[in-house]
Amino acid sequence: MTQQLAIIVLVDVGTALTSKTLDGNTYLFDNMQFHGSTGEGTGELVTAINGSYWQDGSQGTEEVLNWLPYSLGSIPPTLPRGYHAERSRQSDERALADLRALAEKPLAGAEAANEVNRIHRGVGHRVKATGRAHGATGHKLLDVTGAIVTDIGSDTHSYPGPVITDIRGQAVDEKIMYPSEYGSPDLVTDGWYWSATVDTSRPGTYSYTMQIQLHDLVQEGGEWHWEPVTMTCESQLRIITEPRRNGFTKAGMGVLPIAVPAPQA
Amino acid sequence: MNQQVNIVVVVDVIGALSDGTLRNGNVMMVDDGTLDSTGQGTPDLCTVVQPGQVVQWSALAVDLQTPVEIRNITFLGAEGNGSNGSTPSASADGEKLDLETWTGVVPGYLAPGVAQKYRLELRMHEGEHSLLQIDSPALMCP
Numbered sequence: 001m002t003q004q005l006a007i008i009v010l011v012d013v014g015t016a017l018t019s020k021t022l023d024g025n026t027y028l029f030d031n032m033q034f035h036g037s038t039g040e041g042t043g044e045l046v047t048a049i050n051g052s053y054w055q056d057g058s059q060g061t062e063e064v065l066n067w068l069p070y071s072l073g074s075i076p077p078t079l080p081r082g083y084h085a086e087r088s089r090q091s092d093e094r095a096l097a098d099l100r101a102l103a104e105k106p107l108a109g110a111e112a113a114n115e116v117n118r119i120h121r122g123v124g125h126r127v128k129a130t131g132r133a134h135g136a137t138g139h140k141l142l143d144v145t146g147a148i149v150t151d152i153g154s155d156t157h158s159y160p161g162p163v164i165t166d167i168r169g170q171a172v173d174e175k176i177m178y179p180s181e182y183g184s185p186d187l188v189t190d191g192w193y194w195s196a197t198v199d200t201s202r203p204g205t206y207s208y209t210m211q212i213q214l215h216d217l218v219q220e221g222g223e224w225h226w227e228p229v230t231m232t233c234e235s236q237l238r239i240i241t242e243p244r245r246n247g248f249t250k251a252g253m254g255v256l257p258i259a260v261p262a263p264q265a
Numbered sequence: 266m267n268q269q270v271n272i273v274v275v276v277d278v279i280g281a282l283s284d285g286t287l288r289n290g291n292v293m294m295v296d297d298g299t300l301d302s303t304g305q306g307t308p309d310l311c312t313v314v315q316p317g318q319v320v321q322w323s324a325l326a327v328d329l330q331t332p333v334e335i336r337n338i339t340f341l342g343a344e345g346n347g348s349n350g351s352t353p354s355a356s357a358d359g360e361k362l363d364l365e366t367w368t369g370v371v372p373g374y375l376a377p378g379v380a381q382k383y384r385l386e387l388r389m390h391e392g393e394h395s396l397l398q399i400d401s402p403a404l405m406c407p
Contacts, residue, residue: 003326003329003330003331003332003333004329004330005330006330031330031332034332034390034391035363050361050363052363052364060364061363064329066330242361242364243364244364244365244366245364245365245366246365246366246367246368246369247335247337247338247362247365247366247367248338248367248368248369253319253368253369253370254369254370255369255370255371255372256320256340256369256370256371256372256404257339257340257369258340258372258375258381258404259340259342260372260374261374261376
């Protein structure tokens with residue numbers, strides 16, 4: 001088959017960080033339900049890989065898998081790369097304009113202090129990052145609508161998207177698939193993606209483990225940081241292989257089925 | 266002369282399913298024959314072949330994550346009428362088209378210079394709108 005398979009790993013990042021596990025907080029999808037994948041949209045996805053072999057027993061098709069991690073509760077990765085920086089800059093400009101307006105207003109001490117506090121809250125919080133917190137490094141904390149988060153304790157905020165950092169386990173150990181991380185021109189995936197070729201010559205069900213990095217918001221020495229948190233989630237490949245056959249004859253190769261011309265009278 | 270001629274059907278699956286047609290630039294066909302085939306890069310490819318040569322068809326998707334398989338190839342005869350009906354039969358789920366290879370030997374009785382048109386049926390994913398066909402490509406002996 002020439003079609004490549006995509007496996008979407010959708011993570012409820014906030015809940016996964018709170019409950020410290022990806023179990024029950026990961027939703028897996030692939031584009032092969034019509035070829036027999038099961039558990040679509042759950043954490044129990046079994047990806048069907050239908051291989052084939054030639055008459056001499058050699059592998060007839062090569063399968064390629066691509067993994068794409070997505071986040072529930074994050075600013076969409078499809079926004080321009082500069083979105084976070086732009087929103088941070090806009091909020092600084094707004095605060096400066098508000099301060100300028102305040103300076104021109106004759107306000108009493110207490111009133112002026114309240115106003116300054118309001119402007120200060122509206123500035124939001126810059127968050128530093130270690131690890132690979134996509135698009136959020138050094139910028140202000142935003143919510144999923146792109147608004148500046150003013151009160152970290154009570155407001156909900158957007159998380160950096162999940163990052164796959166390794167794929168391993170039975171399917172890799174037994175050389176059923178050969179996963180690797182590749183550079184990509186697609187910045188939706190942060191310029192990287194995991195892909196694998198699959199050996200379809202050994203049918204069976206094989207498990208594998210994805211190591212996924214999430215980022216939790218923590219305060220340290222008065223500063224907010226995105227701290228990388230590594231978790232793992234399991235999935236499975238179910239490989240079958242069947243003999244290839246000729247579409248015209250449903251068996252071996254023959255003469256093309258073109259009608260013999262009728263004899264001229 | 267090569268013993269085998271390969272015909273590759275390149276399909277923009279999303280375009281074809283959106284338009285409901287394999288025309289409008291959604292299919293282009295090319296072959297690697299050494300004779301003077303015409304219509305390369307179009308759905309009107311006429312592949313010039315010699316008797317005894319092996320012809321192999323394969324389908325490729327422009328977007329590698331979209332599914333496309335050849336479902337059937339039917340030669341339409343001299344009058345251009347297929348032995349089958351003109352609309353593709355309903356797609357049967359569970360057809361394992363990915364296992365099929367479309368290969369055959371050019372028979373010795375083809376009249377030179379007469380284009381043998383064929384109906385190419387493609388299946389993209391499954392369901393009632395998944396089958397589309399064209400009647401325009403052909404094989405021809407020089």
